[in-house]
Each structure stands twice: as structure tokens, then as C-alpha cells.
Amino acid sequence: MASNDDVISNFFGQGGAGDQPAWPADYRCGYVSIVGRPNVGKSTLLNHILGQKLAITSRKPQTTRHRMLGIVTRDNVQAIYVDTPGIHGQERKAINRYMNRAASSALKDVDVVLFVVDGLKWSPDDELVLEKLQKISLPVLLVINKVDTVEDKAALLPHIEQLTQRLPFAEVVPVSALKGHNLDRLHDAVGQRLPFSPPFYDEDQITDRSQRFLAAEMVREKIMRQLGEEVPYELTVEIEEFKQEGRLLRISACILVEREGQKKIVIGDNGQRLKLIGTEARIDMEKLFGSKIMLSLWVKIKGGWSDDERALKSLGYGDA
Numbered sequence: 001m002a003s004n005d006d007v008i009s010n011f012f013g014q015g016g017a018g019d020q021p022a023w024p025a026d027y028r029c030g031y032v033s034i035v036g037r038p039n040v041g042k043s044t045l046l047n048h049i050l051g052q053k054l055a056i057t058s059r060k061p062q063t064t065r066h067r068m069l070g071i072v073t074r075d076n077v078q079a080i081y082v083d084t085p086g087i088h089g090q091e092r093k094a095i096n097r098y099m100n101r102a103a104s105s106a107l108k109d110v111d112v113v114l115f116v117v118d119g120l121k122w123s124p125d126d127e128l129v130l131e132k133l134q135k136i137s138l139p140v141l142l143v144i145n146k147v148d149t150v151e152d153k154a155a156l157l158p159h160i161e162q163l164t165q166r167l168p169f170a171e172v173v174p175v176s177a178l179k180g181h182n183l184d185r186l187h188d189a190v191g192q193r194l195p196f197s198p199p200f201y202d203e204d205q206i207t208d209r210s211q212r213f214l215a216a217e218m219v220r221e222k223i224m225r226q227l228g229e230e231v232p233y234e235l236t237v238e239i240e241e242f243k244q245e246g247r248l249l250r251i252s253a254c255i256l257v258e259r260e261g262q263k264k265i266v267i268g269d270n271g272q273r274l275k276l277i278g279t280e281a282r283i284d285m286e287k288l289f290g291s292k293i294m295l296s297l298w299v300k301i302k303g304g305w306s307d308d309e310r311a312l313k314s315l316g317y318g319d320a
């Protein structure tokens, strides 16, 4: 009869004759931070690298509030991306302090950093990020995004030269996140700098976040897009019901705003705006979850939450 030790070692596949390692020795896996000031295209970049819409995007800065992992597994490389809120100078309210903390913590415990900038544009907020990066000793890749918008391509070289003098970048990769240009080169450049290691996540897993969380983010994105400049930063979405019923996924979400006026704006005349937000969010969710969705949206007033650390914690903002 087999001893306990034999049973255990057989179960874990250790020590047996002819055992093959499950992963090639040159497999690489590690964490990659995407940092940059708001609106340079970090979330768009992550979505296109993943080949799937995961992070929410809009023309409005500070769309990204949470840290979330996006996992890309290809060519014996598993790159685990950390999307972060844009780093910015102003910390007036608790929500802004939270976002700065989340962005700074993304520079710890990673293997490679992508510093994303917007074409030839350079602002004090870019400067702030560069200064943070000068203090760390990790390989930093300069990702010049939105090159599709740069008319004077010849001006890119002196710009790169100037920035490289401030920080010796491991590599400079011009890309267009929106058009998906040069992203393979970026994947290779990242892969070469990750440590040799088996993958940490299943090879078909694309994020560490729950479907519930992603559903709330989809709704938030549609609100930001619909409302443009009118949208209050002080707005959040809570999922109240998330239930699979046969082939139907029933989702009920509550949009929390601070004031009566904001509630009216989100709902719109005769509820038209809320209806549109719901339809667009549902279409995205059906694509991402591969299921038929029944989505109900509600708007509620919750006074002053964005300036209240305790309320933030209760809504899941406290773990940065």
C-alpha cells in the first residue's frame, strides 16, 4: 500500500521519475505598471494590449479610480498590467488623495514601468510623474502614445532625446493605443524585462476583478461619456443585484450622486439619458460577459461621500 508521503508527492507531481516541468524554463511572468498623468491614454492602452475592453475610458480626465489588473498571456510571457489613476498635483478631496495613493503604490512591487505620455505634449503633471520615476530603480519604458495625432513626426526625436537625458529609459516605444499601432513591439519590450517565472494566473484569465466590479465600471463609463463636462466627479455606482438566471444575467445597479440637481442631470428629460446609459452599458456587458443581460439602473442621492473617508471605505475605495 502507498504511504501517505507517496500519495502526497504523487498528488503534487513532485519527485516522480520522468516528471516534466509544466512550463518552459524561459517562461517569463511579472507585473507591469502603467503610469502617466490623467488623459494620456493609459486605459485605452491597457484595453488594446488585452484585446478586450476592460478598463473604462473617456475624454474626461480622472476616469480611472481603482487599481485593476489586466493579464496578457502570449508567446511564453505573462505580463500582469496594473492600470492606475493619473497622478496629479491637487489633493483637495479624499477621493483625489485615494487616487494619488493608488497611483504611487503601483510603483512598488512591479518589475517594469510604462511611462505613458501624450505625443509631444508636456505639462507640469507629466513633470510630476517623471520626478516620481527618477526616484525608483526599475526599468522604465517611455511609451509615446497618440502618435497618430503628431503631425510633425520629425519633432519626436528631439523630444525623446530631451526626456532620455532626464531619465535613462530602458526603451522608447511610440504607439497609438487607439489604433493598436506598435503594441506587439511594446509586448516584446515588456516581456524581455520580466523575470523568468511560471505564470501566476491561468493563461486565459484577463483580470483579477469580479464581473460585479466590471459591471459597475461599465455603467460609470457610460455616465461619464453621456454627461461630458456636466458629470460630477462625486459619482459612484454600486451593484445591488448580480444574478445568473439560466442564460440571463440579471444586474441591478444604483448610481449614487451627491445632490438633487445631479440626480436630475443623470436621469435626463423623461428618463431619456438614464435609458441611453443603460442601453450602452448593457451592450458592452453582453460583449464582455458573453451572456444576455437584463439591466436595471437607479439613481440615489448620498450626501458628501466623496469627502468622507469612511463612506469611501464602505464603497470599496479603502484598500489602496
Ligand SMILES: Nc1nc2c(ncn2[C@@H]2O[C@H](COP(=O)(O)OP(=O)(O)OP(=O)(O)O)[C@@H](O)[C@H]2O)c(=O)[nH]1
Residues within 6 Å of the ligand: 036, 037, 038, 039, 040, 041, 042, 043, 044, 045, 056, 057, 058, 059, 060, 061, 062, 063, 064, 084, 085, 086, 145, 146, 147, 148, 149, 175, 176, 177, 178, 179
Ligand atoms: N488619437 C488618439 N487618441 C487616444 C489614443 N489613446 C487614447 N486616446 C484618447 O484619449 C482619451 C483619454 O484616454 P484614457 O485611456 O481614458 O486616458 P487615461 O490616461 O486612462 O485617463 P485617466 O483615467 O484620466 O487617467 C480618450 O478620449 C481616448 O480615446 C491614441 O492613441 N490616439
